[in-house]
Amino acid sequence: MSNIIFGPIHSRRFGKSLGVDLSPGKKQCNFDCLYCELDPAKTMDAYDDVVSVEEIATAVKTALD
Numbered sequence: 001m002s003n004i005i006f007g008p009i010h011s012r013r014f015g016k017s018l019g020v021d022l023s024p025g026k027k028q029c030n031f032d033c034l035y036c037e038l039d040p041a042k043t044m045d046a047y048d049d050v051v052s053v054e055e056i057a058t059a060v061k062t063a064l065d
Helices: 053-064
Strands: 005-011 015-020
16 A cells, blocks of 8 residues: 555544545645544655555555546
8 A cells, every 4th residue: 555545543433544645755734634544744845755545545546547
């Protein structure tokens, strides 16, 4: 499976869920959501190695097959 998609993980709200890591090379998201499986990160001025929409869509389709 892609390093963009992780899981399935158990969600009390949704049952089984797939996680999507939009910055698989390193943690760049600074939202620090309570439900996120990833570690929190500091605020960044710029993002490196942004994952394209096409890569995300392909990874999700592959994970669902």
